[in-house]
Amino acid sequence: MKKLLLAVLLIALIVVAGGLWLTRTKPLAPEATASLDGDAEAGALIFAAGGCASCHGTEGGSEEDRLILAGGHAIDSDFGTFYTPNISPSEAGIGGWSLEEFADAMVRGVSPEGQHYYPAFPYVAYSRMELQDVADLWAYMQTLPESDTASRPHDLPFPFNVRRGLGLWKLRYMPDGWVMTGEDIPERGRYLVEAVAHCGECHTSRDELGGLITVDWLGGAPNPSGEGSIPNITPGALDWSAEDIAYYLESGFTPDFDTAGGSMVDVIHGTSQLPAKDREAIADYVKAVPAVE
Amino acid sequence: MLITRLASLTLAGAIALSPLTAVAQDGEAAIEAREGAMNVLGLSLGTIGGMAKGEVEYDAEAATAAAENLAAIASLNLGPLFPEGTSSDDMEDSRALPAVWAEWDEFQSQWDDLGAAADGLVDVAADGQEGLGAALGPIGQACGSCHRQFRQSN
Numbered sequence: 001m002k003k004l005l006l007a008v009l010l011i012a013l014i015v016v017a018g019g020l021w022l023t024r025t026k027p028l029a030p031e032a033t034a035s036l037d038g039d040a041e042a043g044a045l046i047f048a049a050g051g052c053a054s055c056h057g058t059e060g061g062s063e064e065d066r067l068i069l070a071g072g073h074a075i076d077s078d079f080g081t082f083y084t085p086n087i088s089p090s091e092a093g094i095g096g097w098s099l100e101e102f103a104d105a106m107v108r109g110v111s112p113e114g115q116h117y118y119p120a121f122p123y124v125a126y127s128r129m130e131l132q133d134v135a136d137l138w139a140y141m142q143t144l145p146e147s148d149t150a151s152r153p154h155d156l157p158f159p160f161n162v163r164r165g166l167g168l169w170k171l172r173y174m175p176d177g178w179v180m181t182g183e184d185i186p187e188r189g190r191y192l193v194e195a196v197a198h199c200g201e202c203h204t205s206r207d208e209l210g211g212l213i214t215v216d217w218l219g220g221a222p223n224p225s226g227e228g229s230i231p232n233i234t235p236g237a238l239d240w241s242a243e244d245i246a247y248y249l250e251s252g253f254t255p256d257f258d259t260a261g262g263s264m265v266d267v268i269h270g271t272s273q274l275p276a277k278d279r280e281a282i283a284d285y286v287k288a289v290p291a292v293e
Numbered sequence: 294m295l296i297t298r299l300a301s302l303t304l305a306g307a308i309a310l311s312p313l314t315a316v317a318q319d320g321e322a323a324i325e326a327r328e329g330a331m332n333v334l335g336l337s338l339g340t341i342g343g344m345a346k347g348e349v350e351y352d353a354e355a356a357t358a359a360a361e362n363l364a365a366i367a368s369l370n371l372g373p374l375f376p377e378g379t380s381s382d383d384m385e386d387s388r389a390l391p392a393v394w395a396e397w398d399e400f401q402s403q404w405d406d407l408g409a410a411a412d413g414l415v416d417v418a419a420d421g422q423e424g425l426g427a428a429l430g431p432i433g434q435a436c437g438s439c440h441r442q443f444r445q446s447n
Contacts, residue, residue, distance in 0.1 A: 228446035247346060252433040257338035259433065265441040272430070 023167025025110040028131075033100045036135035043140025046133050048273040049196045050126075054266035055084045058147070066269075069093065070147035075120050076224060079210065080156030082120040090146035102138045103131060109170065116166035118154065119173070119210065125198035127174060133196070173211040180217070180289055189285025192278060193218075197271070202230045202263070219292025223262070236291030245283035246276070320379045324387050327374040330366050337363040338432070341414065341425055351422035360418035363432075364411040371404055381445045388445040396442075403439040410435045 047053070055073050057066040070093075071084040086093040094102065101112040109116060109123035117123060126134075159165060178185075179194055193199045204212045205221040220232030231237065240248070244255045249271040252259045260268055271279055340359040343349035378384075380391045393400050410431035417424040 223446060231447070243346070247342075251342075251429055252437040253338065253342060253429075257335040257342055259436040259440050261437070261440040261444050262446045263441075265437040268437060269434075 022171065023164045025108070025114055025116060025167070026170075027104040027108055027110050027114075028100070030100055033103045033131060033135065036099065036131060038099070038135035038137070038139025040136070040139040040143050042133075043136035043138065045274060045278075046137040046196060047140050048270040049192055049278070050137070051197065051267050051270045052087070052137075052141075054263060054270070056087050064145075068145050068147050069141070070149040071151055072149065076226070077120065077210065079160040080154065082118060082154045082156075083152040084121075085151035086147055086149050087141070088144060088147040089142050090148055092148050092150055093146070094141075095146065099135055099138050103134045106134050106137075107131070109166075109174075116163045116170065118163075118166065119169070122198040122201045124173060124175060124212070125195055125201060128178065128191070128195035130191075169209065169211075172209070179214050180285075182288075185288050186281060186284045188278070189281035189283070189288075192282050193285050197267070197282070199233075203233055216292050218286070218289055225262070228262075232292055233286055234289050234292045235287060236293045238286070242280065242283040242287050245286055246279040249274075249279045249282060250276070319376065320384055321386075323374055323376050323379050324384065327389075330369060330374065333366050334363055334436075337366075338429070341418070342429060344422055345425035345429055347422075351425075353419045353421075356418040356425065357415070360411070360415045364408070364415050367404070367408040367411040371401060375400075390443050390445055393443050400439070400443055403435065403442070407432065407435040407439070 052069065053066040055075070056069040056071045058068040058070050059065070059073070069086065069088040071086045073084045075082040075084065089095045097105075097112060104110045104112075105117065105121075106123060106126045107129055108127065109119065109121065111117060154161075178190060179200065180190055200212055200214075200218060202224070203218045203220060204214070205216055205219065207213055218233050219236065221230045223229050238245075240255055248254060248260070249268060251272070252265065252268045254260075259265075271282070337359040340349070341356055341363075344351045344356055375389060375393055377394060379387050380389050380393065381387045382391050410428075413431060414425075414428040417428050
């Protein structure tokens with residue numbers, strides 16, 4: 001009897017230990033960022049391409065407001081409501097962080113407290129970023145105004161409020177490379193679309209656990225904000241030329257001079273600040289991905 | 294006798310309903326009118342955008358005409374084009390979000406931004422192809438920013 005009890009306890013212990021091991025966070029090695037020196041000017045372009053202000057900037061429209069990264073935007077999902085945090089360089093934001101902690105957040109989805117972030121923060125895409133670009137972005141963000149606004153906690157029901165469970169989600173969905181690996185895929189465009197600008201987060205549909213369905217990459221999806229849908233931008237639906245796409249990302253004008261609406265307006269606010277060759281690279285990539293019908 | 298009574302009842306019903314019908318028709322007319330105004334903006338932007346992109350050869354006269362049309366549309370009074378009761382909640386073929394009426398001052402101010410941007414385009418339209426792209430920037434921003442807040446997504 002005593003032996004049986006011991007065996008049960010031992011098995012339970014193994015299960016718990018195994019669960020903890022499987023769901024653990026996986027931060028970068030400290031030496032990964034130790035020698036990096038960020039360039040704020042280059043970081044400004046990463047900031048624009050990533051559209052950080054779209055979710056973290058203060059709503060109100062003015063250019064100054066956009067750069068106060070107080071967060072607070074609600075992101076509705078099937079799992080509950082997420083509120084974007086303050087990421088300004090203040091005590092209420094990420095002012096006390098090191099570059100190493102920032103990089104862990106960006107490319108591993110791990111907080112300085114060693115917890116998993118929810119993938120509403122698109123670290124799945126950012127995991128493909130060059131660490132030098134992360135360092136540049138970090139340097140730029142130090143130059144932005146401080147905000148004392150406290151981050152609002154997410155509003156999630158059980159079991160989604162248990163962050164530990166995200167370890168399993170990450171095992172299933174954290175990528176170990178690019179979505180598109182064909183030889184004809186332009187590299188710079190792929191880097192911008194799949195990593196920094198995280199286009200797939202809205203333009204690709206998700207499965208029941210919120211993971212991107214990569215076989216339908218950029219093939220359109222329901223609009224998370226409820227109304228309408230996010231369009232399919234593969235050659236299966238979008239017949240614009242590469243020049244048309246690049247001009248749209250610069251000016252917001254479609255080929256027939258209608259304009260973008262919804263969140264895409266914010267995206268274009270960012271892409272309009274990029275060098276022309278980066279917009280062309282995005283356009284070339286979008287033309288090269290397989291058609292989703 | 295019966296037929297006359299029926300006829301007069303029908304007539305009375307028609308008269309009683311007619312104010313409603315008139316409102317609905319006015320609403321349709323307003324929607325068509327504002328969409329027409331947007332189409333003139335699109336036509337004008339097409340001319341100038343084509344020149345800015347280098348797809349169409351620059352022509353000072355055509356650019357000026359298009360820019361002036363754009364500015365003329367942007368100076369229209371919004372009130373008659375957006376009467377109450379013509380939001381996307383009220384009418385199936387409307388894409389104007391209820392926010393238009395809830396935040397009318399903001400809506401008007403965005404339209405004024407377009408007016409200012411259009412005037413900027415008129416100023417440079419005859420000066421050569423080089424300046425067109427830069428002058429289109431604020432127009433794109435004005436269009437996008439207003440559509441973001443006030444137009445229903447596709």
